[in-house]
Amino acid sequence: MTIYALIIEPLASNIRNSKDIKGINLPNRKEKCALFQHADDCSTIITEISDYDHLVKEFKRFGEVSGSKINESKTEILEIGRKKTIINQQLKDLIKENVKVLGIKFGENKIDKNWNPIVEAIAKTCKEWENRNIDIYSKVQIINTYILSKAWFVAKVIFPTQEIKRRINRALYKFIWNGPESKIKLTENITLKEIYYEIIGQRKNSITVEEKNKEIEFTNIWTKVAGIKNDIHREFLYKIIHRAVLTGEKQIDRGIRGIDPQCKYCNRQFENV
Known part of the structure; x- marks a missing residue:
């Protein structure tokens, strides 16, 4: 994969330097932003429909030398901002409501699209561990290192709603205490x-x-x-x-008399404050 990342750099360079592919301008950045790459995953930003034809042309030129081809089944387009009239049917077929970029889904209902699978995965993982004989300290370690690690990356980009946080808290509470969350605080x-x-x-x-x-x-x-x-x-x-x-x-x-020295709750443990 490292070798492929080096080989694909000429393609990335051609796209960045192409005058026909405009991309977008970001604050405090001299160069235009037209391409994001991670290994063999390429995400491009274009502002004109005509840019798409030039983009495909660059990929075909690269393919003639390297033998690589665009995976059309994984090629998707997300419209941002004011929608423009598109005549090209091939281009229309690629337009989706959501697209995934580096593991994050963007588009309509992006919060639910990203967080619902994570919440379900957290609840499933908690259920897999809940019947094991594990002390609370170990459970906290499992939560921090294994269970919540599923959420950190997405949370940096798309913040969860209060309802999503409540669903996660319920699953974690049940996992820690082996029971449902208290109905009354x-x-x-x-x-x-x-x-x-x-x-x-x-x-x-x-x-x-x-x-x-x-x-x-x-x-x-x-x-x-x-x-x-x-x-x-x-x-x-x-x-x-x-x-x-x-x-x-x-x-x-402190002058408090007539009190049972045992803890009122557990009836046997002593507090050492």
């Missing part, structure tokens, strides 16, 4: 300050967070965190999930 029914007071028991006869939010599987979350073998990772996640709630001796140091 904590902050929708109760403030973080109220959660804190309820956890440490400062309110008499207060309803617990679990009782207020029965749709959320708290037990499943604490069980998963408790299963983390690495002490540092486990403690770090506990601090995040518990919002650094004080228990045991730390509560006594």
Whole structure:
């Protein structure tokens, strides 16, 4: 492929230098932009219909020497801006609603065309891994290095919508916690300050967070965190999930009395803040 890239350079040079192929002018760039190449994949930009004939002529000249031919089954044209009247039927047949350039689809519904296959691939990959006995730390590594890598390249060119991000988050949440995403967020029914007071028991006869939010599987979350073998990772996640709630001796140091030293949620783990 490297050798072919060197051999095809004369074709690229002829297209760039041709006065008959106008291309487009970009800001802060002296030379016109008429051609993008990656290995044997060529994408050209022309502004006049007549440029197409000159473009085909250059490819045929190159083919006479190298033996290469245009793959007509993979040749596509995307109209940009104001559409012009096209008489050439061969040219009409090449016009498509979407074209792919370096793995990215451009044209109509480009967001859905690019992101729907990625979201489906992420959900499929998560499902393939979800039944394996993997701790949370390893799952995060899998997500960052393997699952989300499917999206980074496209995200640099076409930003996902909020709905697409929600679909991806649902798949990742289910993969991490082995269950569906919570229907109700904590902050929708109760403030973080109220959660804190309820956890440490400062309110008499207060309803617990679990009782207020029965749709959320708290037990499943604490069980998963408790299963983390690495002490540092486990403690770090506990601090995040518990919002650094004080228990045991730390509560006594701050004058909080009559509190069960055990964690109110998991009933056996101690917080070391």
